[in-house]
Amino acid sequence: MTDVFEYIQFVLAPQMITGLALGVAVVLVAIGLTIIFGLLDVINMAHGEFYAVGAYVALALGTSGVSFWLLLIIVPLIMIPIGYIVERGLIQRVFNMPDRHVTTLLLTFGLGLVVEEALKVVFGPNTQRPATPIPGAIEVMGIILPTYRLFLIAVGFAIVAAVAIVVNKTRLGALVRAAAFDRNMAASLGVPVSLVFAGTFAFGVALAGLAGVLLAPIYSVFPTMGRDFVFLAFTVVIVGGMGSISGAVVAGLLITQVQAISSLIVSPVWSDPIVFSIMVLVLVVRPQGLFGRLGHA
Amino acid sequence: MLRKTVVLTSLLATAAFTGPAIAADPIKIGVVTPLSGTYTGIGQQVRWGLELATKEVNAAGGIMGRQIELIFEDEEANPAVAVQKAEKLFEVQKVDFLTGTVNSGSTLAVGQTAERAGKLIATTVSFADSITGDKCSPNVFRVNARAGQQSTALAAWVVKQKPKAKVYFLGPDYEMGRSTVSTFKKTVEGLGAVSAGEVFAPLDSKDYTQYFGQLRQAKPEVLYTSVAGNDTVRLLTQMQDFGLLGNMLVVGASGTVTSQNITAVGAAANGFGTGVGYSTQIDSPENKKFVDAFKAANKADPDLYGADSYGLIYFYKAAVEKAKSTATDKVRDAMRGLDWMTPQGKKTMRAGDHQAVQPMYVVRVNDGQFKIVGNVSGEEAVGADICTRF
Numbered sequence: 266m267t268d269v270f271e272y273i274q275f276v277l278a279p280q281m282i283t284g285l286a287l288g289v290a291v292v293l294v295a296i297g298l299t300i301i302f303g304l305l306d307v308i309n310m311a312h313g314e315f316y317a318v319g320a321y322v323a324l325a326l327g328t329s330g331v332s333f334w335l336l337l338i339i340v341p342l343i344m345i346p347i348g349y350i351v352e353r354g355l356i357q358r359v360f361n362m363p364d365r366h367v368t369t370l371l372l373t374f375g376l377g378l379v380v381e382e383a384l385k386v387v388f389g390p391n392t393q394r395p396a397t398p399i400p401g402a403i404e405v406m407g408i409i410l411p412t413y414r415l416f417l418i419a420v421g422f423a424i425v426a427a428v429a430i431v432v433n434k435t436r437l438g439a440l441v442r443a444a445a446f447d448r449n450m451a452a453s454l455g456v457p458v459s460l461v462f463a464g465t466f467a468f469g470v471a472l473a474g475l476a477g478v479l480l481a482p483i484y485s486v487f488p489t490m491g492r493d494f495v496f497l498a499f500t501v502v503i504v505g506g507m508g509s510i511s512g513a514v515v516a517g518l519l520i521t522q523v524q525a526i527s528s529l530i531v532s533p534v535w536s537d538p539i540v541f542s543i544m545v546l547v548l549v550v551r552p553q554g555l556f557g558r559l560g561h562a
Numbered sequence: 563m564l565r566k567t568v569v570l571t572s573l574l575a576t577a578a579f580t581g582p583a584i585a586a587d588p589i590k591i592g593v594v595t596p597l598s599g600t601y602t603g604i605g606q607q608v609r610w611g612l613e614l615a616t617k618e619v620n621a622a623g624g625i626m627g628r629q630i631e632l633i634f635e636d637e638e639a640n641p642a643v644a645v646q647k648a649e650k651l652f653e654v655q656k657v658d659f660l661t662g663t664v665n666s667g668s669t670l671a672v673g674q675t676a677e678r679a680g681k682l683i684a685t686t687v688s689f690a691d692s693i694t695g696d697k698c699s700p701n702v703f704r705v706n707a708r709a710g711q712q713s714t715a716l717a718a719w720v721v722k723q724k725p726k727a728k729v730y731f732l733g734p735d736y737e738m739g740r741s742t743v744s745t746f747k748k749t750v751e752g753l754g755a756v757s758a759g760e761v762f763a764p765l766d767s768k769d770y771t772q773y774f775g776q777l778r779q780a781k782p783e784v785l786y787t788s789v790a791g792n793d794t795v796r797l798l799t800q801m802q803d804f805g806l807l808g809n810m811l812v813v814g815a816s817g818t819v820t821s822q823n824i825t826a827v828g829a830a831a832n833g834f835g836t837g838v839g840y841s842t843q844i845d846s847p848e849n850k851k852f853v854d855a856f857k858a859a860n861k862a863d864p865d866l867y868g869a870d871s872y873g874l875i876y877f878y879k880a881a882v883e884k885a886k887s888t889a890t891d892k893v894r895d896a897m898r899g900l901d902w903m904t905p906q907g908k909k910t911m912r913a914g915d916h917q918a919v920q921p922m923y924v925v926r927v928n929d930g931q932f933k934i935v936g937n938v939s940g941e942e943a944v945g946a947d948i949c950t951r952f
Contacts, residue, residue, distance in 0.1 A: 392822075483769075
């Protein structure tokens with residue numbers, strides 16, 4: 266019997282808690298993606314690269330002496346104009362073409378490749394890593410938990426809650442949802458639709474940048490880091506329901522728990538196939554995702 | 563000059579039947595090495611090492627009174643190009659000996675060319691065990707340590723630190739990762755260590771924390787890993803965050819912690835150990851002299867490729883002087899079992915498989931620098947002779 270308790274205490278519980286930290290990381294990346302997809306109907310393949318840009322901006326400012334806490338505010342503010350310009354300058358130009366999904370997907374995919382190479386030229390190909398802002402670990406009942414991961418879990422939930430409130434409970438959120446639901450109707454009622462779209466895209470990009478700041482100390486910074494989370498984030502968006510914030514949270518936590526627990530039982534190499542099988546299954550059985558689509562009740 | 567040539571030619575005509583070449587005739591060594599492409603950096607070290615040793619030998623009177631002449635050809639790290647260039651050197655330039663190939667494919671291919679041409683070659687760089695193993699050739703010698711020697715040296719050192727250690731293995735899930743883990747596991751278990759489990763993580767894993775549960779449960783004293791690049795950064799820093807590095811000895815492949823990622827790994831790399839065939843810190847008069855001369859000539863530190871290429875010239879010199887000839891069969895016989903001095907110390911060419919036996923070193927990271935912490939004798943590290951062709 267003690268063996269079972271030891272297993273739960275020393276293996277299963279830490280595994281689930283570290284899985285939770287990874288889950289929060291994935292949700293942070295997915296939340297911007299799901300907003301851009303759900304509200305703008307744009308599949309943003311460059312989302313991972315915006316995450317990378319956020320991490321690099323944080324790294325560059327961090328080495329020149331800006332404190333981590335300030336970066337959590339500065340970096341998203343720097344990302345907002347970048348996202349705004351990308352939406353107005355690039356995406357808006359192809360947005361009204363008949364094959365919107367294909368054109369925006371190809372455009373953002375190309376943009377992602379350009380950004381990745383640009384990062385390589387500017388910052389070099391080598392891996393870099395900012396110091397952990399809150400070093401140390403806490404020991405609870407024999408389980409060692411790095412303080413920064415606990416901080417990440419708490420901050421992650423706070424950010425997601427704030428985003429959900431903005432989108433679902435504020436007047437601004439209502440404007441955005443209205444524009445997404447029927448842009449012509451919203452426009453005729455006086456909603457500045459193109460401004461709302463650009464702003465929403467910029468908001469999603471800022472969230473990606475914020476995720477970059479928060480995750481860089483754990484996952485390190487290198488030019489191709491954008492590819493890291495983006496597939497998992499896409500899976501989360503599809504499983505949770507494209508555009509649904511609560512869907513992204515539930516799917517993100519669920520999928521990372523499946524990964525964490527399954528890797529105890531079968532070879533960890535299988536964790537990716539298992540996750541993507543869940544995605545395929547959801548697409549076949551419930552294509553709208555667990556929670557349906559935001560703005561399309 | 564012209565007169566000298568005329569005199570030489572007439573002398574040659576008369577000497578043609580008397581046999582040995584005249585004293586002024588240089589010994590030609592062909593060097594087929596990558597001077598362009600991905601491996602340029604390695605080719606550069608090969609060139610610097612060979613040129614330095616050649617300069618020293620020539621200044622001291624050459625080999626049996628004959629000067630050494632190096633003839634370079636760019637192999638572009640491509641076995642097909644390497645074969646063409648080697649044929650040209652053997653047939654047109656009539657080189658006496660050939661070296662320089664870097665990637666193992668080129669060494670194996672040029673070895674076959676040498677067999678056809680009836681000449682000898684030596685590699686100073688290629689790691690693949692097969693070159694002096696199941697694909698050994700009577701015409702191919704290797705003066706550097708093969709992959710197995712690095713692994714064996716590390717294993718011998720690990721069991722000296724922690725006899726009967728419980729070792730956990732973590733490798734990247736592809737050919738190189740699985741083969742390095744299985745080689746090390748076999749060696750270290752042969753020396754009395756016990757396996758506490760193994761796990762293969764996909765390449766470019768984000769989060770190694772998902773393996774920490776199994777790792778903790780296994781309670782190993784030693785972790786062996788062969789991850790590389792970004793994967794090393796994440797594995798070691800995440801282990802540090804989770805307090806796993808405290809009581810565990812972490813060792814790995816020679817490519818796990820490199821100059822490319824050591825800064826990013828930071829303090830988490832402290833204590834990481836690996837087996838190598840050369841380090842600039844080897845504390846011997848031969849090595850100090852070599853490092854100083856190398857730095858003065860090239861404005862750069864030598865690495866293992868530079869050191870092994872430097873040692874090769876002295877290997878060939880010793881063999882030719884022992885054979886008193888540059889004829890293939892006589893030099894081959896002389897090379898077998900030959901002892902010679904290199905920056906790493908005394909090396910011995912094993913007769914059975916043409917693999918150099920040399921002292922191996924274990925280095926550990928200390929504040930971002932590799933420091934030598936142990937050495938393993940050549941005999942202990944070299945492993946069995948499995949060559950059956952000669």
